[in-house]
Amino acid sequence: MTTLLIAAAKAPVIDYKGISPLFAVAGGAVIVLMAALIRGRFAQRVLVPFLTVGALGAAIGLSIWNWHTGDSRPIVEGALAIDPLALGLSLLFYITGLATVAFAWRSRALRESGTGEFFGLMLGSIAGMTILGSAENLITLFVGIELLSIPLYVMCASDVRRETSLESGLKYLVIGSVGSATLLYGLALIYGATGHTGFAEINNAIGNSVNLTDPLLLTGIALAAAGLAFKASVAPFHAWTPDVYEGAPTPVTAFMAVATKTAAFAVILRFFLEALVSAQEQWAPALAALAVITIIVGNVGAIAQNSLKRMLAWSGVAQAGYMLAGVVVGTQLGLQATAFYLAMYLFMNLAAFGVVIARERVSEHGDGLKSLEGLGSASPLLAWPMTIAMLSLAGFPATAGFIGKFYLISAAVDGNWAWLGVMIVVGSMLSLVYYLRVIAVMWMTPLKIELPGRPRRARREVQPVAGWSPEADPRAQPEVLLVTLIMAAATIFFGIVPSPLFHLAHDVGTSISALFS
Amino acid sequence: MTIYLSIILFLPGVAGMLALLVPRRLAGWTLVTGTLLTLAYTIVMLARFKIGGGMQFVTDDNWISELGIRYHLGVDGLNLFLVILTALLWVPASIAAALREWDRPRLFMMFMGLSETAVLGAFMAQDLALFVVFFDLMLVPFYFLVGMWGGEDRVYATTKLVIYTLAGSLLMLAAAVALGVMATPAGGHISFSLATLAQHPLSGGSQYWLFILFAVAFLVKAPAFPLHGWMPDAYREAPLPVILVFSAVVSKVGVYGFLRIVLPVLPQASVHFQELMLAIAVVSILYGSILAFSQDEARLVLGYSSVAQLGFIILGIFSLDPKGGQGAVMQMINHGLVTAPLFLIIGYLAIRAQGRDSLDWMGGMALRAPVLAGVFLIVALATLAMPGSANFVGELYILFGTFQSKIVYGIVASAGVVLAAVYMIRFYQRAMHNPVGPQVESRDLALGPELGVIAPLVLVILALGVYPNFLLHRINAFAPTANDRTEVSVIK
Structure with missing residues (x-):
């Protein structure tokens, strides 16, 4: 009894305003699950997605309400803190969540697994990401990673009657668990070496009470880096990525490709630049080597792919390499450039995945490259977003990707890592081969597959069939098209007027005070 | 501060966008109107240009201040004529395009317009980052133009390009x-302004590797000898109006980059690598000339002759001599001016040889087509730098410059002048004289669009041949020079 009282007296101080976005998504997950118990088409088709959107919208609003520049502010003492880095990146999670709702709305996975379960799990995963983004402590870091991953394992397998989906979920579960275990081992060793779990305390201990070359510490860092590399699909820990991305339902793939990667980079940025920045000389060369390997492996791997999802998976690996270069630099500019690139990455990837989703529902080729054949004349509204996304991923000017790469290279050169900047452009050169192939297929092949030929007037009579249906016209998916067009427009807009995002990135750069010194 | 250059810069792009919105058959003429307006603007600009007045019509605004990229345009003695050349040559190209039937014409015209904007931007940019933006942006329309409207192997060709x-x-x-x-x-605000960069040259070591990276980019674009692998495929597959502007104008962006960026900003490295660049130039001249002589496809004759001619230009630039630099700029204009009508002529010849542009299918056309033969002869003689043409003056200046700095390269390069005569005369002879080709239907240039497109260009060539000083006078203002062995500066 007395121990309980003591515990109650020592209960942590919680900043409810600061934690409110997390409440919105976690609470949203519960509400969505409950609402899905209501039977009937309206509840399943409209109410639940609407509630999910509401939860995410509320989280976005609350994050903006909490926005402040400068150093982090603890919300649950020693465990979570909010700063522009956490807030800015969680905005990216929420936006990806909104896009995923649109992408998944008519998907077969949603019908197979149940609307409430699917969206509830997605919100749970986003809650994990939010925790991860503001983790200040090894324990919360791990809790965040697990909360992020476990719903994702289920979501990957949510198309329960398709074997590849189940396989994808299982593969992700096994490999994700190995990653988590490695990470946990590393975190334990770091705790063993420094005697602290808080990031700030660890950073203080390194170089003071703990020797920089302490083998326990270095092994811990190496294992933790490997564990995080699994999550961010950084080579050589990327092998699961193409298989899992290919097997998972495409909306889930889009969610993983963008949100999970952003979350992984959120924690990589925080962990290396906040907890381990004093040991930068120890880990920077190792991470630089990983970045180079990732850039090369990702780009070379993507060249031979005929499945768009696999291609985007490999391209995601390559992009992780570029962003890792921003982490290696270890300066404020590097942090800003990485955060900036993550935002750009969201726009261009969601645009690309939107097109893949729209096409795979109507094409006999599924997500194969062939499903895009002749799209330029058949459906320019889908072909343009894909073109823009590919040009942007390849780093052509007047797109977001160009500005992102420009920023990363200038951060690399500024931090005396000029050769890493050159590696980024070497990677981009390799990437041209497969990005241009997609554009060539869309615009430069004769139209071989005819869209379902029906007289114009009859079009309205065909009910939009949920999910997989050859009758469903691409125009019967306005929500996918809308998201795709918005993302493509943003890719162009921020390629020409990037200043608003630079302001955000600048705020994010002020988050970690250790970098000022 | 003026928006003058911005108007010239964006007018073709806007015209291209408009072409997307108008009915299909009007798309081409919308673009033609846009390019004509652009040309009119540049002529006004030429009239108002002050000789020796340094950078003029400057526009300098913040674009992306966080990255230090400025929207900084300007025209001086170095790029004045290149801007005009661009505006001039896009007119016949777009007219030729408008006269032909295309699949998806609106899209074609949009890309043509965008490409002119991008090329103009690269020529006018006075900010290194802005230059890079336009330099890369140029590729997007050409990628589509070659890939969507090219010949059989277009996708391969455009991907390679x-x-x-x-x-x-x-x-x-x-x-x-x-x-x-x-x-x-340290602590200063990052800037890519070319003027600022030229004032604070880097130390030798970093200059060297930066030079190599820049040189690769510019030599590929030209193309110069070891990096010309994309050229034959692209020249063979590209639609005629596209390859016309590509060969006549876009190939100059690379060599222009040497004069605008590399020499002023990396002077030590330029001196250090002078011999290497001269060697590349000389090899390009000889290699291009010899291959141009042995081609059967008319387009490739021009393609390899471009390699040779651009070799001359690079020679002039890296003679690091004021005369040589001036000759190089002059030769950029001249080469553009002769290449464009030559490609138009190839188009006319192909029509008369049942759509084939191989030399084997041509021949014997001169008899029934004296005007065509005359026009062709004038342009061919200008290309081989006959005395009395502006090309002669240009090559003479280049060789003067080279003889003064590195005489050996000058002597070898002189052989290139002779070789040019060999391949151009062979080209002319096989197309116009010789036995009549198997399916040739010889007829003269029609008075309408056929003659109308090419005649003004030929008149410009003749006029500059008579009065080359019109160019030299204005180009005089800017030329790179080697003051001593360690520093190269730009004299005004």
């Missing part, structure tokens, strides 16, 4: 960013 050139320009992107960041004093 883009990968070659973008590989070069991505390296340049890295070099440009590195240059801007390293030239910024």
Whole structure:
């Protein structure tokens, strides 16, 4: 009894305003699950997605309400803190969540697994990401990673009657668990070496009470880096990525490709630049080597792919390499450039995945490259977003990707890592081969597959069939098209007027005070 | 501060966008109107240009202040005529395009318009980062133009073209960013302004590797000898109006980059690598000339002759001599002016040879087509730098410059002048004389669009041949020079 009282007296101080976005998504997950118990088409088709959107919208609003520049502010003492880095990146999670709702709305996975379960799990995963983004402590870091991953394992397998989906979920579960275990081992060793779990305390201990070359510490860092590399699909820990991305339902793939990667980079940025920045000389060369390997492996791997999802998976690996270069630099500019690139990455990837989703529902080729054949004349509204996304991923000017790469290279050169900047452009050169192939297929092949030929007037009579249906016209998916067009427009807009995002990135750069010194 | 150059810059692009909105048959003429307006603007600009007045019509605004990229345009003695050349040659190209039937014409015209905007931007940019933006942007329309409307192997050709050139320009992107960041004093605001960069040259070591990255980008674009692999495929497959502007104008962007960026900003490296660049130039001249002589496809004769002619231009630039630099700029204009009508002529010849542009299918056309033969002869003689043409003056200046700095290269390069005569005369002879080709239907240039497109260009060539000083006078203002062995500066 007395121990309980003591515990109650020592209960942590919680900043409810600061934690409110997390409440919105976690609470949203519960509400969505409950609402899905209501039977009937309206509840399943409209109410639940609407509630999910509401939860995410509320989280976005609350994050903006909490926005402040400068150093982090603890919300649950020693465990979570909010700063522009956490807030800015969680905005990216929420936006990806909104896009995923649109992408998944008519998907077969949603019908197979149940609307409430699917969206509830997605919100749970986003809650994990939010925790991860503001983790200040090894324990919360791990809790965040697990909360992020476990719903994702289920979501990957949510198309329960398709074997590849189940396989994808299982593969992700096994490999994700190995990653988590490695990470946990590393975190334990770091705790063993420094005697602290808080990031700030660890950073203080390194170089003071703990020797920089302490083998326990270095092994811990190496294992933790490997564990995080699994999550961010950084080579050589990327092998699961193409298989899992290919097997998972495409909306889930889009969610993983963008949100999970952003979350992984959120924690990589925080962990290396906040907890381990004093040991930068120890880990920077190792991470630089990983970045180079990732850039090369990702780009070379993507060249031979005929499945768009696999291609985007490999391209995601390559992009992780570029962003890792921003982490290696270890300066404020590097942090800003990485955060900036993550935002750009969201726009261009969601645009690309939107097109893949729209096409795979109507094409006999599924997500194969062939499903895009002749799209330029058949459906320019889908072909343009894909073109823009590919040009942007390849780093052509007047797109977001160009500005992102420009920023990363200038951060690399500024931090005396000029050769890493050159590696980024070497990677981009390799990437041209497969990005241009997609554009060539869309615009430069004769139209071989005819869209379902029906007289114009009859079009309205065909009910939009949920999910997989050859009758469903691409125009019967306005929500996918809308998201795709918005993302493509943003890719162009921020390629020409990037200043608003630079302001955000600048705020994010002020988050970690250790970098000022 | 004036928006004058911005109007010239964006007018063709806007016309291209408009072409997307108008009915299909009007798309081409919308673009033609846009290019004509652009040309009119540049002529007004030429009239108002003050000789020896330095940078003029300057526009200098913040674009992306966080990265130090400025929207900084200007025209001086170096790029004045290149801007005019661009505006001039896009007119016949777009007329030729408008006269033909295309699949998806609106899209074609939009890309044509965008490409002119991008090329003009690269010529006018006075900010290194802005230059890089336009230099890369140029590729996007050409990628589509070749890939969507080209010949059989168009996808292969266009992919090769883009990968070659973008590989070069991505390296340049890295070099440009590195240059801007390293030239910024600690704590200062990053700047890519070419004038600022020229005032604070880097130390020797960094100049060297930056030079190599820039040189690769520019040599691929030209194309110069070891990096010309994309050229034959692209020249063979591209639609005629596209390859016309590509060969006549876009190939100059690379060599222009040497004069605008590399020599002023990396002077030590330019001196250090002078012999290497001269060697590349001489090899390009000889290699291009010999291959031009042995081609059967008319387009490839021009393609390899371009390699040779651009070799001359590079020779002039890296003679690092004021005369040589001046000759190089002059030769850029001249080469553009003769290449464009030559491609138009190839188009006319192909029509008369049942759509084939191989020399084997031509021949004997001169008899029934005296005007065509006359026009062709004038242009061919100008190309081989007959005395009395502006090309003669240009090549003479280049060789003067080279003889003064590195006499050996000058002597070898002189052989190139002779070789040019050999391949051009062979080209003319096999097309116009010789036995009549198997399916040739010889008829003269029609008075309408056929003659109308080419005649003004030929008149410009003749006029400049009579009065080359019109160019020399204005180009005089800017030329690179070697003051001593360690520093190259730009004299005004």
